[in-house]
Amino acid sequence: MGKLTRRARARADYLGFMGAREWPLAASGLGVVLGVVTVLPSAVGVVLSVVALGLGLATFTRDVRLLRRRWAGFAFTAIAAPFPTAELPPPSAYPPSEYLAVPARGTALVSAAIDRDLWTERHTITVAEEPYRLPPALKATAPHVLPLRARGRLLFNGPIVGLRGDPLPATGARPAPIRLHRARFFDAVCSNELGTLRITRADTGEEYDLRKAELTDTDGALRELSSSTLADLVGVSTVAFTTDGKLVTVRQSSLNAVSGLLLAPSGSGSLEPRDLRTLGGGPRRFLHTTVCAGMERELCEESGLRPQDVRETKLVGFARWMERGAKPEFFGVTELAVDSAEVAGRCPVSGERLYSAGLTLFDVDLPAIGAALGDGVPLSEALPRRIWEDGSLPLLLAPPARPPRRPGGRRGSDRFAPVLRVTGPLRSSAIVRKVP
Structure with missing residues (x-):
C-alpha cells in the first residue's frame, strides 16, 4: 500500500x-x-x-x-547550455571558492576553506518563526511551472527546510547562528528548480531567466544565501561504508525528479522539519548535528537500514548546486555497524520504493584514490568506472576530504580511519572541470 x-x-x-x-x-x-x-x-x-x-x-x-x-501566454524553453559561471563570480564574502563542472551532471560551487571550517562543528542554528512564502513574481508563474515539472514525475508537497544563511568561516569568536526556515517542496519546485528554464511571455516577448533575476546580486556576483529570495531547500547526502569496507549506493528510479536512473549516495534527499528536533523532542542547536540527522534519516529510508545499524556520521563538505538555483548541499560520510551481506538483504522503506530501485555496493579504496589524485590521476580513472559513468552529482561530490586533526596530531575518530585516510579531496580532481 x-x-x-x-x-x-x-x-x-x-x-x-x-x-x-x-x-x-x-x-x-x-x-x-x-x-x-x-x-x-x-x-x-x-x-x-x-x-x-x-x-x-x-x-x-x-x-x-x-x-x-x-x-x-507563457512559453517554456529548457536551457541545455552549461551554467554560465564566467558571468556569475562567487559571492565576495565567500573565502576562495571555485566552480566544478561535471559533464552531463551539473555544476557546483565549492570551497575548501568552508569545508575545513565545517569540521570544527562551531555553527549554531536558529529557525525562523514564519514559513517561507514565494515572492510575487515566482507566485505568479507557479501555476504554470508546476504542471510542467510534474509531467512524468511523482511529486508531493512534503515539508522541507530551507537555508537563509551561509556557513562561512569566522575569525575568532563563534560565528553567528545560521537561520533556517520551513517550506514546502512545491515552493522549491517553483523557485530553485527554475534554474534550467527560460520563461517567455507570448504577448510582450519578455524573458524571465532565474539566473539573472534571482541569483545575481547588485554587484553582478552570485547572491549569498542570506539575501536569496528562493526556497533554497537544504540538500543532505552521505556515503556509507560497511564494516568490510563496501561503499553503499542507491539506484534511483525513473520517477526521481532530479537524478533519475543514476547512482546516488547511500542517503540523499532534503532536510525536513523533523530533523530539527532530537529524539527527545528538544530543538537541535548545531548545524552539523542537524544535517547529519537528515543524512541518517535519508540513509535509513532509502537503504532499509535501522538507526542502530549506524555507528557515526561526520559532516565533511558543502556546495551550492548551480543548476538548481544555487541551492545548498551538505555532504557527509557514515560508518555502518553491519557488513555488506547484511546491507544487501535490505530494501527501501515502502514509501521510498517508488524512487529507489535498489542498492549497489562497490569496493572503493579511498586511500588509494586519494594517493592517485595526489599524483594527478583524473577522477574518471581513479574511481570505479561504474561510479564515474553512472554517478549523480551528489555522489561524485560526496567523498570526504581530509579530516581535521585532533590535539596531539590524531585525525578524527579512529573508527573512521579506513574511510578518511585520504591524501587529498576528490573535488580537486582534474576530471571535475574547474571553471575560472
Whole structure:
C-alpha cells in the first residue's frame, strides 16, 4: 500500500496546490453542479434553476477560456547550455571558492576553506518563526511551472527546510547562528528548480531567466544565501561504508525528479522539519548535528537500514548546486555497524520504493584514490568506472576530504580511519572541470 499511498498523496498535493491558486474556476464549476442539482419539480423552481445553471455555465466557460489564455501566454524553453559561471563570480564574502563542472551532471560551487571550517562543528542554528512564502513574481508563474515539472514525475508537497544563511568561516569568536526556515517542496519546485528554464511571455516577448533575476546580486556576483529570495531547500547526502569496507549506493528510479536512473549516495534527499528536533523532542542547536540527522534519516529510508545499524556520521563538505538555483548541499560520510551481506538483504522503506530501485555496493579504496589524485590521476580513472559513468552529482561530490586533526596530531575518530585516510579531496580532481 506504500506505493498507492504515495501516488494518491502526490496527486492530492498537486490538485490542492493548483486549486488554491485557481479557486474562482472551481467556484464556477460548483455553481454549474449546484444548478443541476437544484432543479425542482415545479415551474418556478425549474425556471430559476435553469437561469442559475445558465449563469453558472457562462461564468465557468469564461473562466476556462481565461485560464487557457493565461496558460498559453507563457512559453517554456529548457536551457541545455552549461551554467554560465564566467558571468556569475562567487559571492565576495565567500573565502576562495571555485566552480566544478561535471559533464552531463551539473555544476557546483565549492570551497575548501568552508569545508575545513565545517569540521570544527562551531555553527549554531536558529529557525525562523514564519514559513517561507514565494515572492510575487515566482507566485505568479507557479501555476504554470508546476504542471510542467510534474509531467512524468511523482511529486508531493512534503515539508522541507530551507537555508537563509551561509556557513562561512569566522575569525575568532563563534560565528553567528545560521537561520533556517520551513517550506514546502512545491515552493522549491517553483523557485530553485527554475534554474534550467527560460520563461517567455507570448504577448510582450519578455524573458524571465532565474539566473539573472534571482541569483545575481547588485554587484553582478552570485547572491549569498542570506539575501536569496528562493526556497533554497537544504540538500543532505552521505556515503556509507560497511564494516568490510563496501561503499553503499542507491539506484534511483525513473520517477526521481532530479537524478533519475543514476547512482546516488547511500542517503540523499532534503532536510525536513523533523530533523530539527532530537529524539527527545528538544530543538537541535548545531548545524552539523542537524544535517547529519537528515543524512541518517535519508540513509535509513532509502537503504532499509535501522538507526542502530549506524555507528557515526561526520559532516565533511558543502556546495551550492548551480543548476538548481544555487541551492545548498551538505555532504557527509557514515560508518555502518553491519557488513555488506547484511546491507544487501535490505530494501527501501515502502514509501521510498517508488524512487529507489535498489542498492549497489562497490569496493572503493579511498586511500588509494586519494594517493592517485595526489599524483594527478583524473577522477574518471581513479574511481570505479561504474561510479564515474553512472554517478549523480551528489555522489561524485560526496567523498570526504581530509579530516581535521585532533590535539596531539590524531585525525578524527579512529573508527573512521579506513574511510578518511585520504591524501587529498576528490573535488580537486582534474576530471571535475574547474571553471575560472
